[in-house]
Amino acid sequence: MKQLAWVGLLVSTSLWAAEREAVYQKEIMPILEKSCLDCHGRDGKKPKGGFNATTLAGLEKGGKEEGPGITWGEVEKSSLYRLAHLGATNRADEMAMPPKDKKQPALTNEQLAKLKAWIENK
């Protein structure tokens, strides 16, 4: 029985990873493409703040100063979410993303909700 439980755990863990990846491709990447990637890795130049947002691994890792980009299950410990949320709710903050005087659009409430649900695995 114990072995079966392990198999179950493995299967559900990999299903979860697959689901995460699928939502990333379909829903999250298009949002980041519009609002973030101009400065975070798309052009192959050094990404701002050391944060490469073009891959899932880069998103998880985060940048130089603000901690992990994604801590699964915890938006407050996910700089990707934290700074995008600031960007949408407090444009004047110096850490707001995208930065306040730039042309890229801040995330909409709907996009923020998607990002949150994805990180929280809901």
Ligand code: HEC
């Ligand atoms: C116009 C350029 C630009 C755009 C667009 C932009 N950023 Fe940034 N981002 C920066 C710069 C510059 C920094 C470095 C800020 C600093 O160190 O003061 C930064 C830093 C960051 C960091 C912190 C990295 C660290 O030090 O740990 C995160 C996270 C981040 N951005 C996320 C985003 C997200 C999410 C978006 C899209 C919603 C976005 N950025 C859009 C320019 C941009």
